Amino acid sequence: MAEFNALIHQPVRLRIMAALHALPPEARLEFGRLREMLEVTDGNLASHLRKLEDAGYIQVEKTFVGRRPRTYIALTQAGRRAFEEHVEALRALLAWDEGGAAG
Amino acid sequence: MSQKPASPITPEEARQALELIESTSRQMRRLAAYGGMPYFLIVWGIVWVVGFSANYFVSNPSTRGTIWMVLDILGLLGTAYVVWYIHKRGVHWPMGPTLGWFWFAWMVYGALFVHFAQARGTQLSMLISLWVMFGYVVSGLFYRSRVLITLGLTVTVFIVVGYVALPAYFDLWMAVLGGGSLAVAGVYMLTAWR
Numbered sequence: 001m002a003e004f005n006a007l008i009h010q011p012v013r014l015r016i017m018a019a020l021h022a023l024p025p026e027a028r029l030e031f032g033r034l035r036e037m038l039e040v041t042d043g044n045l046a047s048h049l050r051k052l053e054d055a056g057y058i059q060v061e062k063t064f065v066g067r068r069p070r071t072y073i074a075l076t077q078a079g080r081r082a083f084e085e086h087v088e089a090l091r092a093l094l095a096w097d098e099g100g101a102a103g
Numbered sequence: 104m105s106q107k108p109a110s111p112i113t114p115e116e117a118r119q120a121l122e123l124i125e126s127t128s129r130q131m132r133r134l135a136a137y138g139g140m141p142y143f144l145i146v147w148g149i150v151w152v153v154g155f156s157a158n159y160f161v162s163n164p165s166t167r168g169t170i171w172m173v174l175d176i177l178g179l180l181g182t183a184y185v186v187w188y189i190h191k192r193g194v195h196w197p198m199g200p201t202l203g204w205f206w207f208a209w210m211v212y213g214a215l216f217v218h219f220a221q222a223r224g225t226q227l228s229m230l231i232s233l234w235v236m237f238g239y240v241v242s243g244l245f246y247r248s249r250v251l252i253t254l255g256l257t258v259t260v261f262i263v264v265g266y267v268a269l270p271a272y273f274d275l276w277m278a279v280l281g282g283g284s285l286a287v288a289g290v291y292m293l294t295a296w297r
Contacts (some may be wrong), residue, residue, distance in 0.1 A: 004110040012125065018124040022131035024140075025247045026198050034192030037130060072195055086125060089110060090117040096107055097114030 002088035007055055009086065012040060012048050020058065020075040024027065028072035049073060057082055071080045129243040139185045140246065143290035144254075146181040148286025150174045155278035158228060202245050209238050213239045229266045232281060233259060254288050 008017055015038055022027060035045050052058045057079030059074045075083070110117070136142060157170040186199065213234045222230050236259045242250030258281055265276035 001108065004108075004109070009112070009120065013291065014120060014123060015127045017125040019131040019206070022128040023135055024196060027135070027194055027196040029194065031195030033134070037134065045265070060283075085203045087121070089108065090121050090124075093110050093114050093117040094121065095116075 002085045002092060004089045004093075005082055005086040007051065008057070009085060010048070012038060012044065013052060016045075016048060016052065016073075017057065017075070017079065017086075020073065021080060021083050023075070026074070027044070028074040031071035031073060034073060055079075055082075134192050136185060136189050136192070139189050140248065140251065140268070141289040142185045143182055144285045144289030144292070146178055146185075148282045148289060150178040150281025151285060152278050153282075155228070155282060158274035159272075159278065183241065198245060202242060205241070205245070206238065209234075216223045225266065226271055228274060228277065229262060232262045232277060250288065250292065254284065258284050 003052070016034065019034060019037060031045070035042060035046060038045065049058065049060060053060050055076060059076050060073045063070050063072065084094075086100060112120075154171050154174050157167050160168065161167050186203070189196070190193055213231065216234070217227065217230060220230065236255045239255030239258070240252050243249070243253075243255055261280040261284065262277070265273050265280065
């Protein structure tokens with residue numbers, strides 16, 4: 001049975017994982033774009049990204065485009081699996097509530 | 104009564120979390136222009152509908168050739184615009200350049216095969232269409248997209264059936280079922296993913 005993931009479930013991290021999961025496979029998202037989308041501060045986003053990176057769920061790559069530093073974030077295979085398992089756990093709970101609880 | 108799944112949250116919280124995931128995913132797919140795929144399909148679907156219709160309805164071969172040349176240029180410009188638009192929105196796809204070079208090599212080899220095979224008319228249309236669909240299937244493997252692979256295989260079946268069973272109407276068949284399938288698949292993706 002799919003397991004609930006407390007690390008992913010935090011709302012900002014949940015949205016980070018959902019956003020990265022919706023990208024085409026292997027695609028990476030620029031830090032600034034993710035920050036705008038989630039409407040969080042640089043520090044707040046960086047702190048959540050660090051937690052996800054420490055868990056091995058995302059990969060953070062710092063690079064330069066011309067002279068400007070750019071940070072790209074991508075989901076790892078482990079992150080993809082963990083997120084999908086978490087979504088499955090949420091759906092299982094909902095299914096139990098909507099029908100299974102009575103059966 | 105079935106056993107409650109092990110979870111520290113309530114079903115209502117699970118519902119809210121799933122809604123949050125859904126809205127974020129939708130927002131992201133829009134931002135990334137859905138990986139470009141539905142737009143590529145719509146652009147090239149329209150190219151095929153117009154191009155194959157011209158093959159069927161326009162009698163002058165030179166005019167047909169010019170129409171296809173203009174359509175291909177427009178298709179390439181449309182494709183380049185979608186790629187640029189996705190990149191501008193902060194989405195970087197490392198496999199993108201590989202896929203771009205793949206299609207470039209694909210076109211060069213396709214042109215060489217077509218030139219030396221000395222095919223003409225309907226046979227030429229059939230060979231090019233099959234070649235392009237093979238490209239769709241391989242791109243589907245790059246994208247890991249079952250939709251693209253299924254679409255490529257389905258249109259391949261249409262091409263073979265049209266060529267074998269209705270050679271006199273092959274171009275019309277390809278405009279409707281070939282180009283139509285690509286464009287409809289693109290529109291369907293946009294609608295279903297919204």
